[in-house]
Amino acid sequence: MSGVTLKGAIKRYGKTQVIHGVDLQIEDGEFCVFVGPSGCGKSTLLRMIAGLEDTSDGQIHIGARDVTNADPAERGVAMVFQTYALYPHMTVEQNVGFGLKMNGVPKAEIDEKVAKASEILQLGPYLDRKPKALSGGQRQRVAIGRAIVRGPDVFLFDEPLSNLDAELRVDMRVEIARLHKELGTTMIYVTHDQVEAMTLADKIVVLRAGNIEQVGSPMELYQNPDNKFVAGFIGSPSMNFLNGVVDQGGVRVPALNDTLIKTDVSLPANGAAITVGLRPQHLAVTEAKSGIVVNLRERLGGVAYDYLTTPTGERITVETKGDDPIAPNTTVDVVFEAEHAMFFDAESEARLR
Structure with missing residues (x-):
């Protein structure tokens, strides 16, 4: 397990700067949520940590390693996206273990890791099914299982519940919170939904226009906001x-x-x-x-x-x-x-x- 540190992280697209010198410390084993309105830079910041976006300036550390210029595969992270990105012709078991198979992991080890992930996510009854025979929540659990088997230092979630209906969103919030408690791994989660942020996070990072407005626990931000933006964004209905x-x-x-x-x-x-x-x-x-x-x-x-x-x-x-x-x-x-x-x-x- 590892914490994540950002030091003066900047992202530019040409002459346009979208992330403005972000400094942030995410502790080992912490559940940190990036929250903010559309276009605030939360997904861009997550993709910079994953290595899917280059960091224009500043540094990103995972544990003691400077991964600013490291390839995504070398960072020790696993990412769960908004879209499930499952292979439709493969079973659940094959989808979960596919990444390990491509990396040449022995079949016995793959079977062991898939079985453990399936037990954690309660996927045992569905291992022989293909994605089309699963509900949205079950498909998202398969995508999470694919991340778990990699044994990453850090889990990254990019709005993973956006495609689910209201009831499934609640169920999956509970599943993800339980998963974090069981694994104890550092998790960084992006959402525009402040209810998800309040219910899941140990630490919330409120972003606006590529800047951090405030960092703190859910109740710290709710009870003691630094500015009108944070006060209006945290809490439902709004202030x-x-x-x-x-x-x-x-x-x-x-x-x-x-x-x-x-x-x-x-x-x-x-x-x-x-x-x-x-x-x-x-x-x-x-x-x-x-x-x-x-x-x-x-x-x-x-x-x-x-x-x-x-x-x-x-x-x-x-x-x-x-x-x-x-x-x-x-x-x-x-x-x-x-x-x-x-x-x-x-x-x-x-x-x-």
């Missing part, structure tokens, strides 16, 4: 952001009845624009008619989400327990837990502390 103005040592929020939030946070001068962040579970709807309009209620069983529009035109999501009936176009008021409010500079989007 609400409302315009505020510094006033009398606090922040006045026009959208919420011009409420003044008192805070110990270091604020700029009176009159400065501030963005106020409130998570949906820290808000509640009341019956007072303040001009805030209910657009839609989504019922998810024990939890509902109310989507509201304020008199200032800003949108708010409120998490509600139970099933209090609220009809669309109803005018309501919103109250909130002021101690959970976060404040961000309106221009730089940096968190004010």
Whole structure:
């Protein structure tokens, strides 16, 4: 097993730079998730670690080895892609062991490794089937099995669940988490789905436009984001952001009845624009008619989400327990837990502390 270290890693395509001097330490045995919107550079960074993309500048180390210029086969990594890339004419057993066969590994050793991987991934009943006779989740487990038999130092996953339906995604998240616990191998996982990131990761790396915005455990990023981007990206539903103005040592929020939030946070001068962040579970709807309009209620069983529009035109999501009936176009008021409010500079989007 090995950790992964990136030192000033840069990627350019011609004159266009897409990864901007990334420094990152992934510890031995850690499950690290790269997360961010489409085009943020997460898959490019993963492919640089795999050796499928050249590193324009900087260094990449796996364990004590500098692999910056090493061929992919020499890096000790195994990659699982979004597409299963299975051979349709081969059985599951043949697909899992094919890479070992091509490398001249003795058949007895191949059989042993395939059997062990099949046991870990619960593929035993399907070894004689061909891919067309498997579900999407089973095919993805075969692709993971093909990676396991190689005994890599690092597993790399590039959005492996994107092609699965919602129920299978949940099942496979559990499978991958169990696999990591059983193998204890360093894993780096790319996704645009922050729910996957929150549920799988020991460490999350939030990327935007080729830069790292913040690195930390899931709950560190959720409870203590460094900026508005991280605060809005981590957490489902997303944090609400409302315009505020510094006033009398606090922040006045026009959208919420011009409420003044008192805070110990270091604020700029009176009159400065501030963005106020409130998570949906820290808000509640009341019956007072303040001009805030209910657009839609989504019922998810024990939890509902109310989507509201304020008199200032800003949108708010409120998490509600139970099933209090609220009809669309109803005018309501919103109250909130002021101690959970976060404040961000309106221009730089940096968190004010």
